[in-house]
Amino acid sequence: MHQQFIVSPAEAKRAKWPHEIFLINLIFNHIFVFVATVSVVGSFPLLPALVPIISCCIIGYILIKSKQVSASDETWFVKAHWQICARRNRLFILLLSVPCVIAVGGLWLSKTLGWAKIPTIALIGGVGLLPFMAALLVLIILGNESVHLARNGKLPKSFVELHADPQAVSVQQSDSSAEK
DSSP states (O other): OEEEEOOOHHHHHHHHHHHHHHHIIIIIIIIIIHHHHHHTTTTOTTGGGHHHHHHHHHHHHHHHHHHHHHHSSOOHHHHHHHHHHHHHHHHHHHHHHHHHHHHHHHHHHHHHHTOOHHHHHHHIIIIIIHHHHHHHHHHHHHHHHHHHHHHTTEEEHHHHHHSOOTTSOEEEEESTTTTO
């Protein structure tokens, strides 16, 4: 359920920006760059370290810029989209920390119990990375939806109810109950 607002094309473009940056981090960095760096890890063992470095920079940029936009004289619609993106970034940080803890714990457990390499990789991959990849897919879908909403001048109804702006001009609610 979404709520439609009257926004200019320039405002819609500024509202899309945080979601596009977020998607660059998720799709380009955490999928393409990760696969490319892991494929050459034998020749360049430190190259996969680029992924968390790039990710921290992008996450930091979005969180800092979100605070700057919130304190600026930007329109409420653009501020709202930056807030939504910052909240998803915080969730992503939490989602990133879980597989890291599982990987470190799995490696520690492997050393402590004397496990072979294959069971250790299975534990880390199955318990840590597989749920992370599923959550990453959900965040990519939500990010794409947010780009679409920003382009069309919409916000999630739940966000509008929590952070309503009396000066924002709402056109309509776009859900199935509004059409009845």
